[in-house]
Amino acid sequence: MKTDVVIIGAGAVGCAIARELSKYRVKVTVVDMRDDIGGNASKSNSAIIHTGYDAKPGTLESQLVVAANPMYDQLTKDLDVPFKRIGAILPAFNEEQFAQLPAIKEKAFLNRVYDVEYLSREELLEREPELNPEVLGGLYIPRESIIDPFILVQALAENAYENGVNFLLNTKVTDIRVRDGAVREVVTSGGVIETDFIVNAAALYCDEIAAMVGKADYKVVARRGQFYILDKNTSCKVNHIVLPIPTKITKGKLMTPTIHGNMLVGPTAEDLQDKLDASTTTEGLESIYEDVRKMIPRVNVRDTVTQYSGLRPNRNPEGLQVDVYNDLKGYLNLSGVRSTGLTLSVAMGKYATEKLKEIGCELRLKDNFKKTRRGIPRFHELNTEQKEALILENPLYGNVICRCETITEGEILDAIHRPLGAKTVDAVKRRVRAGMGRCQGGFCGPKVIEILAREWKIPVEEVNKNLKGSNMVVGKNK
Ligand SMILES: O=P(O)(O)OC[C@H](O)CO
Numbered sequence: 001m002k003t004d005v006v007i008i009g010a011g012a013v014g015c016a017i018a019r020e021l022s023k024y025r026v027k028v029t030v031v032d033m034r035d036d037i038g039g040n041a042s043k044s045n046s047a048i049i050h051t052g053y054d055a056k057p058g059t060l061e062s063q064l065v066v067a068a069n070p071m072y073d074q075l076t077k078d079l080d081v082p083f084k085r086i087g088a089i090l091p092a093f094n095e096e097q098f099a100q101l102p103a104i105k106e107k108a109f110l111n112r113v114y115d116v117e118y119l120s121r122e123e124l125l126e127r128e129p130e131l132n133p134e135v136l137g138g139l140y141i142p143r144e145s146i147i148d149p150f151i152l153v154q155a156l157a158e159n160a161y162e163n164g165v166n167f168l169l170n171t172k173v174t175d176i177r178v179r180d181g182a183v184r185e186v187v188t189s190g191g192v193i194e195t196d197f198i199v200n201a202a203a204l205y206c207d208e209i210a211a212m213v214g215k216a217d218y219k220v221v222a223r224r225g226q227f228y229i230l231d232k233n234t235s236c237k238v239n240h241i242v243l244p245i246p247t248k249i250t251k252g253k254l255m256t257p258t259i260h261g262n263m264l265v266g267p268t269a270e271d272l273q274d275k276l277d278a279s280t281t282t283e284g285l286e287s288i289y290e291d292v293r294k295m296i297p298r299v300n301v302r303d304t305v306t307q308y309s310g311l312r313p314n315r316n317p318e319g320l321q322v323d324v325y326n327d328l329k330g331y332l333n334l335s336g337v338r339s340t341g342l343t344l345s346v347a348m349g350k351y352a353t354e355k356l357k358e359i360g361c362e363l364r365l366k367d368n369f370k371k372t373r374r375g376i377p378r379f380h381e382l383n384t385e386q387k388e389a390l391i392l393e394n395p396l397y398g399n400v401i402c403r404c405e406t407i408t409e410g411e412i413l414d415a416i417h418r419p420l421g422a423k424t425v426d427a428v429k430r431r432v433r434a435g436m437g438r439c440q441g442g443f444c445g446p447k448v449i450e451i452l453a454r455e456w457k458i459p460v461e462e463v464n465k466n467l468k469g470s471n472m473v474v475g476k477n478k
Pocket residue numbers: 045046047048225249250251252266267268269312338339340
């Protein structure tokens with residue numbers, strides 16, 4: 001197979017670069033070892049679109065996060081991605097914390113985040129009645145926002161696909177062949193791809209890809225972040241992203257509404273050697289509760305519907321870098337894309353495209369780029385008239401499969417059959433939220449398995465939860 005550009009990694013960053021390149025007359029192939037787009041760090045994060053208020057001023061990370069944030073207003077409309085600008089508050093509960101607020105505001109200013117404001121104790125309590133009443137005052141960061149991270153990645157990928165990008169999932173890169181100082185071939189578990197350009201957007205694994213071309217002068221350590229998701233009906237809710245005072249290492253353990261109305265609490269920041277250890281631990285979860293209840297005393301983790309953990313790729317030495325090399329033609333290396341990766345992905349799409357042009361990739365704009373994408377109708381968000389019309393058009397929208405989230409068979413079939421459609425139970429969940437509710441798939445799980453088996457024409461025993469070998473049905477017991 002021959003292509004012009006291979007992007008390694010179908011996370012938010014890889015998909016955003018693919019979408020940007022799909023505006024040009026160039027053949028692009030995205031390769032990922034997972035079974036689904038956004039199957040790793042992009043699916044297990046805090047689902048926040050940051051402003052960059054706490055970035056290190058003057059860095060590429062600061063530049064890209066600050067540039068990306070305003071792009072989301074139009075982009076989420078064009079691609080039908082749930083997004084809300086709810087703002088963040090950063091309260092101080094003692095004199096020591098209070099004394100740090102001016103420096104945080106100054107840092108935000110240096111990052112060109114000019115709209116951070118001071119809020120008095122009264123203003124904070126009015127905005128967030130659940131705040132610890134010992135609060136002394138704090139900051140308001142109006143453009144911190146929440147998003148559906150799964151749909152963002154799907155939307156970028158689907159739109160790239162519609163504009164001609166080729167996706168190879170379940171495909172592991174095993175080697176890169178270099179000849180005469182230029183990249184020539186990507187060797188994968190699915191065959192060899194001839195290419196002129198390679199973008200390494202492999203996140204947690206970008207150091208391993210870089211080692212294949214002899215450019216691994218850094219290491220990636222998995223920084224685990226554990227989270228609780230609380231029930232939509234939990235009695236203690238917040239209206240903003242409630243942030244602690246950030247440290248040099250982390251923005252800290254926060255509490256925020258999700259775009260779908262749950263409460264999200266976390267994350268921890270634990271550096272691990274194992275890039276696969278996305279487990280949750282009693283210790284980690286307890287530390288979240290201990291820290292967050294100092295800000296929100298009534299936070300009720302007994303209302304947890306699920307816990308999860310994500311692994312952010314933490315570069316050592318640290319810092320986001322985009323590297324090109326005089327002695328290696330055609331190779332663009334992205335490293336240090338950490339927890340701000342979801343936010344900055346769309347700005348990275350543009351930045352990486354410019355870098356590709358600089359290293360000789362000829363990019364001529366297409367005249368038929370389609371910039372919008374039709375999302376899956378969210379049945380439960382429609383009014384009665386719209387619901388009736390949809391059911392009339394397709395009666396499967398009248399068959400509710402997931403009762404907790406009111407997700408219909410029509411939506412599940414759309415998730416399965418659209419481009420880059422769902423092949424596993426978790427992939428259905430990430431597209432339409434079947435199984436995301438209070439019962440966590442206890443009711444709809446078997447039905448989703450049956451639908452997947454029926455639509456993909458495979459036995460139910462072959463339907464996986466996520467990765468190969470994670471089948472949930474092993475056979476009949478009678
Ligand atoms: O600990 P940080 O700074 O990587 O931030 C994690 C937060 O969840 C940010 O999305």
